Amino acid sequence: MLAWFLTPVAVLLVVPVAVYAWTRVNPRKVRTEIEIDASPEKVWQVLTDFAAYPQWNPFIVSAQGEPSVGATLTNRLAGNGGEMTFTPTVLAATPGRELRWLGRFVMPGVVDGEHYFLIEDLGGGRSRLIQGETFTGALVPFAGKALDVADGFAAMNAALKARAEQAEKMV
Numbered sequence: 772m773l774a775w776f777l778t779p780v781a782v783l784l785v786v787p788v789a790v791y792a793w794t795r796v797n798p799r800k801v802r803t804e805i806e807i808d809a810s811p812e813k814v815w816q817v818l819t820d821f822a823a824y825p826q827w828n829p830f831i832v833s834a835q836g837e838p839s840v841g842a843t844l845t846n847r848l849a850g851n852g853g854e855m856t857f858t859p860t861v862l863a864a865t866p867g868r869e870l871r872w873l874g875r876f877v878m879p880g881v882v883d884g885e886h887y888f889l890i891e892d893l894g895g896g897r898s899r900l901i902q903g904e905t906f907t908g909a910l911v912p913f914a915g916k917a918l919d920v921a922d923g924f925a926a927m928n929a930a931l932k933a934r935a936e937q938a939e940k941m942v
Contacts, residue, residue: 799911801921802903805928809939811867811890811898817935818870818888818900827934830920830927838864844872850923859886867892882908882918896939902928 807814817823821834821844828834829849836844842861847854859874862885869889876882884904891899902924911918 799906799914799918800903801906801918801924802901803921803924803928804899804901805925805932806893807898807900807932807935808896809898809932809935810896811892813939814890814898814900814931814935815867815870817931817938818890819864819866827930828927829930830923836861838870840864846874848923850920859884863887876908876910880908882906882910882914898935900928900931 809817819838821836821838824831824834831846832849832854833847834844835846836842838861840861840863842864843858844861845856845858847856857874857876859872861870861872863869863871867890869887871885871887874884874886876884884906886904887902889901891901893899904920904924906914906918
């Protein structure tokens with residue numbers, strides 16, 4: 772009788788843990804990049820001017836907070852048929868080089884997204900922006916189109932490129 776009760780309980784506990792462990796080894800990754808005719812410093816300036824996001828950013832339509840390690844941001848995304856607000860924690864903020872944050876859905880381990888922006892100096896006042904995200908968590912294999920963010924990243928990259936190049940010309 773006890774085994775009859777414990778078997779479903781064990782399955783309910785083991786399956787989510789196993790799925791979570793699997794996504795840690797096999798995360799879902801998204802990566803985009805774009806070359807920009809602007810210095811890494813100018814790209815960083817545009818990327819971290821959160822107050823201006825509503826003016827140009829088609830993906831992260833608003834952002835609040837400071838780009839500093841440990842800070843909490845409040846970001847509102849547009850895409851996949853609606854808007855979503857999330858509050859990631861900044862993991863890295865190196866001016867002209869990297870901005871990285873960790874966002875979580877509901878609680879740690881359900882859906883975790885580590886989002887990053889890397890800025891590479893190509894020389895001659897040019898940069899490469901790499902934007903990506905690594906998703907892990909128990910619900911990642913079942914999230915379907917909810918994690919299809921590559922088009923949003925590409926749209927943001929193109930808009931950031933246009934804004935940074937315009938700002939670079941004004942200097």
